[in-house]
Amino acid sequence: MTYNAYFSFIEQTLHYFDRPHEQALDSPVNCPAAWRGEDMPALDQTAYRLSSEQVEEMRSAVQSAMALGRQVKELTAADFPLALLASAIEDWRRELQTGIGLQVIRGVPVDSWTQEEAELFFWCFGLHLGRPGEQNPEGHLLGHVIDTGADRDGEVVRLYKTSANIDYHCDAADVVGLLCLNKAKTGGQSRIVSSVSVFNELLERRPELAARLFQSMRLDIRDKEVNAAGSSLPIQPCCYAGGELRTFYHADYFRSVVRHDDVPPLTELEQDLLDSYEAIAMEPGMYLDMDLQPGDIQLLSNHSILHARTDYEDYDDPAKRRHLLRLWLSL
Numbered sequence: 257m258t259y260n261a262y263f264s265f266i267e268q269t270l271h272y273f274d275r276p277h278e279q280a281l282d283s284p285v286n287c288p289a290a291w292r293g294e295d296m297p298a299l300d301q302t303a304y305r306l307s308s309e310q311v312e313e314m315r316s317a318v319q320s321a322m323a324l325g326r327q328v329k330e331l332t333a334a335d336f337p338l339a340l341l342a343s344a345i346e347d348w349r350r351e352l353q354t355g356i357g358l359q360v361i362r363g364v365p366v367d368s369w370t371q372e373e374a375e376l377f378f379w380c381f382g383l384h385l386g387r388p389g390e391q392n393p394e395g396h397l398l399g400h401v402i403d404t405g406a407d408r409d410g411e412v413v414r415l416y417k418t419s420a421n422i423d424y425h426c427d428a429a430d431v432v433g434l435l436c437l438n439k440a441k442t443g444g445q446s447r448i449v450s451s452v453s454v455f456n457e458l459l460e461r462r463p464e465l466a467a468r469l470f471q472s473m474r475l476d477i478r479d480k481e482v483n484a485a486g487s488s489l490p491i492q493p494c495c496y497a498g499g500e501l502r503t504f505y506h507a508d509y510f511r512s513v514v515r516h517d518d519v520p521p522l523t524e525l526e527q528d529l530l531d532s533y534e535a536i537a538m539e540p541g542m543y544l545d546m547d548l549q550p551g552d553i554q555l556l557s558n559h560s561i562l563h564a565r566t567d568y569e570d571y572d573d574p575a576k577r578r579h580l581l582r583l584w585l586s587l
Contacts, residue, residue, distance in 0.1 A: 268389030443568030
């Protein structure tokens with residue numbers, strides 16, 4: 257197997273931001289991804305529940321792949337057969353690309369696996385759904401969403417390493433997947449909102465702000481301080497082509513970029529845009545909260561959904577602490 261079986265961090269970022277753009281929008285978008293949280297059925301009704309036969313197939317695939325003795329990144333989809341899930345996986349891919357942009361799967365047997373086995377499963381599951389990619393310049397392939405005790409107020413801290421609230425954002429991959437291993441003692445809910453619906457609301461109320469989303473904004477590079485590439489990247493939040501609105505939004509990084517000396521302060525219009533956009537996304541009825549349970553997989557489109565997380569209180573026992581595995585995929 258060659259190393260191009262997954263995207264490098266740069267390759268995946270370039271793929272994600274290679275969004276076609278034809279024109280700025282002055283009319284609302286009507287599509288399945290334009291949902292409102294208050295109109296969505298309960299998670300128990302919409303989640304895909306694995307059958308006992310599918311669970312057994314997963315267990316067997318993990319055992320077979322472990323027996324090969326390879327590194328996880330050297331495995332292929334053929335090394336991890338999931339014949340009973342093949343048709344469902346095709347449905348999930350379509351839902352993420354052209355549907356509501358969301359899929360939850362319940363019943364993954366994480367309670368019977370070691371962390372190493374759960375990591376192997378989630379990576380190989382991703383190989384069936386799309387093309388996994390690195391999540392940072394250091395080449396990490398699976399993220400561990402867990403409170404490491406990092407300073408939540410640090411300028412370059414990644415908030416998923418803390419128990420703090422995380423504001424609405426997208427990741428630089430077509431799809432972000434989470435596999436819940438342990439949930440928090442209290443809090444830590446996954447909050448999602450349709451970026452298509454937020455745009456539609458903003459367009460109706462403040463069309464001059466909606467138009468600004470089709471122009472470049474500076475995005476903070478939080479992994480490192482100023483380097484040869486500079487301290488920020490120019491990103492156009494919204495792109496529209498072929499009837500599809502694709503949005504990249506990152507509340508924290510659009511705001512924190514002004515900490516750099518080479519970036520001017522936000523204009524009054526830009527500040528108004530960020531405040532108004534996020535206020536709409538936080539309105540009751542717009543968003544949907546999910547309390548992921550151990551064994552749940554959440555798959556989200558980073559083109560049509562913004563995700564956030566409420567703060568949480570964790571267990572004192574390290575073995576019980578909130579822990580999710582994160583996977584980035586290109587479709």
